[in-house]
């Protein structure tokens with residue numbers, strides 16, 4: 001019996017790292033970052049998986065890693081939070097402040113697609 005338990009433990013140890021490597025693709029995300037000078041709104045509900053499965057967009061419409069001005073991010077690479085590179089308070093050269101990074105990404109596409117929310121109140125609910 002002991003030997004079975006030990007073997008199972010070793011097997012789990014070998015299998016789990018494989019699963020932990022791949023990041024799960026979240027279905028819905030409540031986008032809520034700290035670090036803004038002022039925080040006016042509740043978390044923004046973002047139907048992540050619908051944008052991929054139902055509306056058919058590629059990951060690279062939204063996820064990127066620029067090298068020499070080219071997006072070299074490909075599926076399987078780790079996904080970093082937008083905030084890792086886009087500061088909530090400062091623009092750094094071409095790298096927009098965090099709020100503009102989201103607004104540019106979300107609203108530009110909704111405008112082009114003539115579908116999806118554009119008005120503030122469609123994405124934002126006031127905290128107070």
Ligand code: HEC
Pocket residue numbers: 031032033034036038039040041042043044098099102103106107110117118119120121122123124
């Ligand atoms: C398509 C959805 C969308 C629309 C439309 C939109 N926003 Fe946002 N906005 C976001 C997201 C996502 C964030 C990032 C939230 C965070 O980081 O917590 C954000 C962040 C913000 C923030 C900073 C965070 C905070 O809670 O204070 C402000 C201010 C803001 N938006 C104002 C506006 C205003 C004003 C409009 C209309 C002119 C607008 N937004 C329209 C998605 C949207």
Ligand code: HEC
Pocket residue numbers: 023024025026029031032046048051052057058059060061062063075076079080081082083
């Ligand atoms: C329409 C835009 C869009 C598309 C398309 C998209 N994503 Fe995302 N994804 C986001 C946003 C926005 C976040 C939240 C990041 C943040 O707020 O910092 C996110 C978060 C994630 C996260 C979680 C990261 C974390 O640490 O919380 C993973 C994993 C992810 N995406 C994988 C994918 C994969 C894989 C694809 C393609 C199959 C994809 N995404 C397509 C916009 C998108």
Ligand code: HEC
Pocket residue numbers: 062063064065066069080081082083084085086094095096100101102104105
């Ligand atoms: C690894 C760092 C990094 C991460 C993570 C990152 N960005 Fe960026 N982003 C950049 C850099 C660098 C640029 C400037 C690229 C250039 O013009 O050379 C940029 C540019 C942009 C632009 C303007 C370029 C364009 O596509 O029009 C938008 C919008 C944007 N990012 C949104 C986002 C969003 C939304 C997220 C999270 C889902 C995100 N970024 C995550 C580094 C990052």
Ligand code: HEC
Pocket residue numbers: 044045046047051055057061062102105106107109110113115116117123
């Ligand atoms: C590359 C294009 C693209 C980007 C980037 C994008 N969207 Fe969308 N989004 C769409 C389209 C197209 C629709 C409408 C699909 C439909 O109604 O058939 C949509 C619909 C939505 C809806 C409405 C869903 C519903 O059930 O009615 C929400 C909410 C939304 N988007 C939030 C966001 C937020 C927040 C971001 C930025 C973090 C974002 N989107 C970025 C293309 C995009």
